Amino acid sequence: MAKREGRERWNHLNALPIKQIHDRWISQYAGHAINIIDRLKSDLQG
Template structure:
């Protein structure tokens, strides 16, 4: 599987604002599915579970069952891999353009 096709589930998972909110909550600490459901009173439990399933398929969330509770943990490695592959590669180019623009505006030679 190419890196792009491995990245697709991550981009899909990050595309929905509710899933990003769930990741933000899990960034602070692991949470039970029940606790996550309580934090989204406008969504029913089934919808929260569907969002968690998409996050798990993208390997952004790892779920562990402890007794009767299901604990959800953030796995930030796929986001780091996206950053390394896509963002950092383009950030250097963008910074060089901004540096050139600053020099042009200040009238400094490169």
């Protein structure tokens, strides 16, 4: 959605579809990646 005010154009983003994509496709992999990074951090510190 865009709104014009004189020479300016204001664009607005509906973030809900992006969040739905994240929740459905990305979140399961993000949790796994966080676990791997946590384990790596523990191994490097210990």
